[in-house]
Amino acid sequence: MKARIVDPSEDPLDFLVVGGGATGVGIAVDAASRGYRVLLVEQSDFGKGTSSRSTKLVHGGVRYLQQGNVPLVMEALRERGLLLRNAPHLVRDQAFVVPNYDWWEAPFYGVGMKVYDLLARRFGFGRSRLLSVEEVRTRIPTLATEGLRGGVVYHDGQFDDARLLIHLVRTAVRHGATVLNHCPLVALLRNGDGYVDGGVIRDLESGEEHEVRARVVINATGAFADGILRMSDPEAPTLIAPSQGVHIVLHRRFLPGDAAIMVPRTSDGRVLFAIPWHDHALVGTTDTALEAVELEPRAREEEIAFLLETAGEYLADPPRREDILSVFTGIRPLVKAGDGEGGTAALSRDHTIHIDGSGLLTIVGGKWTTYRKMAQDAVDHAATLAGMEERPCVTRGLEIHGYHPESDQFGALAVHGSDAPAIRDLVREEPALGEPLHPDLPTVGAEVVWAVRHEMARTVEDVLARRCRAVQLNARAARAMGPDVARIMARELGRDEEWEEAQLSALAEVLDLHLPVSAP
Numbered sequence: 204m205k206a207r208i209v210d211p212s213e214d215p216l217d218f219l220v221v222g223g224g225a226t227g228v229g230i231a232v233d234a235a236s237r238g239y240r241v242l243l244v245e246q247s248d249f250g251k252g253t254s255s256r257s258t259k260l261v262h263g264g265v266r267y268l269q270q271g272n273v274p275l276v277m278e279a280l281r282e283r284g285l286l287l288r289n290a291p292h293l294v295r296d297q298a299f300v301v302p303n304y305d306w307w308e309a310p311f312y313g314v315g316m317k318v319y320d321l322l323a324r325r326f327g328f329g330r331s332r333l334l335s336v337e338e339v340r341t342r343i344p345t346l347a348t349e350g351l352r353g354g355v356v357y358h359d360g361q362f363d364d365a366r367l368l369i370h371l372v373r374t375a376v377r378h379g380a381t382v383l384n385h386c387p388l389v390a391l392l393r394n395g396d397g398y399v400d401g402g403v404i405r406d407l408e409s410g411e412e413h414e415v416r417a418r419v420v421i422n423a424t425g426a427f428a429d430g431i432l433r434m435s436d437p438e439a440p441t442l443i444a445p446s447q448g449v450h451i452v453l454h455r456r457f458l459p460g461d462a463a464i465m466v467p468r469t470s471d472g473r474v475l476f477a478i479p480w481h482d483h484a485l486v487g488t489t490d491t492a493l494e495a496v497e498l499e500p501r502a503r504e505e506e507i508a509f510l511l512e513t514a515g516e517y518l519a520d521p522p523r524r525e526d527i528l529s530v531f532t533g534i535r536p537l538v539k540a541g542d543g544e545g546g547t548a549a550l551s552r553d554h555t556i557h558i559d560g561s562g563l564l565t566i567v568g569g570k571w572t573t574y575r576k577m578a579q580d581a582v583d584h585a586a587t588l589a590g591m592e593e594r595p596c597v598t599r600g601l602e603i604h605g606y607h608p609e610s611d612q613f614g615a616l617a618v619h620g621s622d623a624p625a626i627r628d629l630v631r632e633e634p635a636l637g638e639p640l641h642p643d644l645p646t647v648g649a650e651v652v653w654a655v656r657h658e659m660a661r662t663v664e665d666v667l668a669r670r671c672r673a674v675q676l677n678a679r680a681a682r683a684m685g686p687d688v689a690r691i692m693a694r695e696l697g698r699d700e701e702w703e704e705a706q707l708s709a710l711a712e713v714l715d716l717h718l719p720v721s722a723p
Contacts, residue, residue, distance in 0.1 A: 214239045214512075219402055219417035221388045222433055223247075224254035225364075225571050226554075227423035227537040227598060228371045228382070229578035235380035236313050236601055237582065237594040242415060243380060244404050246387035246427075247498060248665045250368040252424050254571065255669050257531025258450065258487050259480050261286050261294055261360030263319065275553055277322050279572045282569055284326025286572070290367060290603040292610035292620030296328045297361040297478070299465040300342050302354045302517065309333055312467060316357040329358030339378035342462040347519045358461070361478065364571060365669040366618045369658050373604035385661055389392045391420065391434045391563070398562040399435055408661065422565040425536040426496040431483060435563040442557060442567050444539040445496050449506040450487030451719070452529040452676055453522050459608050469513055477514060483528065483676050486514050493534065499716055500532040507719050529678040538568040557583050564588060575599075615645035619653075623711050626653050636691075640684040646671040655695040663689050663706040664713055678717040685710050 218234050220227050223245025231243040245251075251546045287294045312618035316331035332355070338344065339354040343595070346488035372382055385407040392401040392414060401416035422431040432439045458479050466475040478485045489506040507530060517523030538555045553639035554569035554577045564599075565587050569577045579596045586593060605620025607613075613623035629649040630637035654670035655659035668674040668686050689703040696702075 209257055213418040214716050215401070216242050217418050217589070217591065218242070218582075219244070219415055219420045221402070221420065221422050222427075223249040223382070223423035224252055224423070224425050225250075225368060225371075225574040226425065226566060226569060226577055226581075227421075228368055228375060229574040230423055230581050231375040231380045231382060232371055232378065232601070233575070233578040233582045233596060233598050234585075235375050235378035236597050237441055238379075239582075239586075239591070239594070241375070241380040241384045243375070244386045244388055244402075245382075245384045246424075248384045248662070248669060249363045249372055249382075249659070250669050252427070252498060253533045253536065254368055254508055255365035255675075256531050256555050257362060257446075257571050258448075258476055259299075259478065259485060260476070261362050263322065263359070263572070273322070275573075276319075278576060279570070280319075280322055280324075281326050282573050282576055283328070285575065285599055286362070287360060288326070290362075290370065290606065290620075291372065291603060292605050292607045293367045293603075293618060294362045296358055296666045298342070298356055298358055298462045299476075300334065300339060300346075300354050300462050301465050301467060302339055302343070302346060303352045304350045305352070307519045308625055309355065312355045313430065316355055319357060327358070328360060331355060331357035342460055342626075343458070343464060344460055345457060345520060346464070347517055355423060357465075360572075361480070362461075362571075363481070363618055363672065364623065365672065367603070369670065370604040370620070372659070373657075374601070377505050377604060379420050379470075381565055382659075388431065390435075391561075392416065392467075393561065400562075407704055415547070419585040419593065421585055423581070426534040428536065428565055432492075432563065432565050434557065435561050436559050439495065439559060441539055441564065442555070444495075445493040446535040446539045447491040447493050447500055447503075447506075447532060447533050448488035448535060449491075449502040449508050449510065449530065451507065451522075451527050452480075452531075453484040453486065453526050455479070455482050455519065456486055457518060457522055457526070464517060466513065466517060467596055470509075475487065475510075477517070479678055486510050486522075488716075490535075491553075496566055497535050499713060500534055501716050502530045502532045502719070524719055528680075529675050530719050531675045531717055536567055554580070556581060556586070558588060562588065564614045596665055615647075615648075619650075621656070622653070626650060626691060640687050641673070641677075641680040643677055643680045644673055644684070646673060646684070648687070648691055651691045652695060655692055660692070661696075663692060663710050665708065666692065668713070674717055679683070681717075682711070682714050693701075 217239040218241045220243040234241045261283045263276045334354040347616045389405050390403040395398045404515045405412045464477040469475045473490050557565045566581045605618040610617045610620045616623040626649050654666050667681045687705045
């Protein structure tokens with residue numbers, strides 16, 4: 204499925220949204236569901252940047268509670284509950300254990316988690332409680348037990364970030380939005396009064412450029428927001444203080460139970476998580492201030508070493524470099540504050556809306572959990588800016604594409620929700636598409652076909668990194684799957700062998716960044 208380019212001869216759009224991550228796609232869903240005319244453009248693929256590289260948690264933020272930012276925690280907890288209600292096929296309850304090794308930790312963290320429960324109120328996922336040593340060992344059988352005094356268990360949400368994003372894209376389209384990936388904004392357009400009233404977009408597949416007029420242009424490009432802002436005003440102040448977060452993925456044997464581990468304070472001042480995710484163990488994250496942002500950031504040697512060392516302090520069998528199946532790195536679009544003293548870990552995850560003198564609306568900051576509220580605020584401001592008719596937001600109760608309250612019945616296809624039966628139909632029509640593309644991962648050929656036909660996958664990386672999660676789960680397995688995925692996609696898209704070879708070459712460059720530095 205490749206969406207059409209909006210005809211520039213038509214009346215101006217209401218909104219041109221730039222950025223296909225959680226914030227931009229959330230804005231497209233919100234605006235389209237209110238009845239506004241929306242075009243969203245993304246320079247690469249949906250979620251190519253930060254929005255597919257999170258810690259996979261829908262949470263209020265225990266760290267923000269420690270910082271005293273109670274309003275942000277309460278907002279995030281409410282939004283967490285709405286996400287579970289609106290996308291039960293992708294969001295689930297996850298129990299977290301905070302192991303206690305010092306006498307003061309149980310009462311200190313126990314009280315903190317009770318406050319967390321209280322703030323969640325009716326949107327709570329489960330009540331926290333103190334655990335005995337034996338209960339901790341039962342929930343986390345691989346935990347280091349020397350000096351263990353017990354623990355605290357609390358509940359938060361877990362999700363698949365890229366898959367939720369793709370389902371939000373389909374939700375936006377269902378409500379009338381036009382969305383385009385691999386289609387960057389290359390210039391802003393202005394009216395006779397000097398106000399921004401559209402942009403020039405380039406289709407990377409055809410090379411063609413198109414002018415699109417809109418009543419408001421919304422810059423929702425996350426870590427790249429400053430670049431778009433300076434298209435409007437070269438002298439614009441810097442809004443973003445980018446921070447890099449690295450995660451490593453290990454075999455499930457390091458975390459075989461259903462519970463996750465939360466370390467409330469590490470040597471770099473962050474919270475560390477070890478989480479069961481898609482039958483693997485995910486460990487993260489770091490916090491490293493950056494001077495510049497890249498579409499494919501690279502994990503640094505010291506970040507990988509930090510995660511291995513910290514995880515090794517809590518696991519009876521410390522993970523080694525050769526145990527790493529994949530490394531992925533995301534950039535947090537933190538809002539710059541003052542002179543930046545205190546480091547990026549101290550910066551707020553609140554969002555900010557900035558409107559410059561030419562009328563370009565930029566939204567920065569925030570986090571995945573609060574994407575819906577961010578989108579609501581952005582659309583409200585944009586409608587006011589353009590003098591549009593006020594229309595109420597409806598996304599609090601809007602079911603996200605794929606909604607299915609019992610998707611677990613679909614097994615490995617559960618993340619597709621209500622689309623799973625249609626994918627099974629593809630297998631019935633062509634049984635070979637039901638075979639796993641690699642013995643270590645559950646992805647089958649029918650999912651590749653579905654991704655091309657219905658989810659706007661245009662490259663092999665689109666499929667392996669974001670339609671399924673092979674790149675993040677097991678980079679070497681993803682490399683082995685590449686030729687089969689390229690062959691299936693070439694058949695669907697009418698491409699030749701030269702295209703397949705180019706795709707595999709591009710995939711190899713990406714995979715090199717998902718293997719640990721100096722890995723064998």
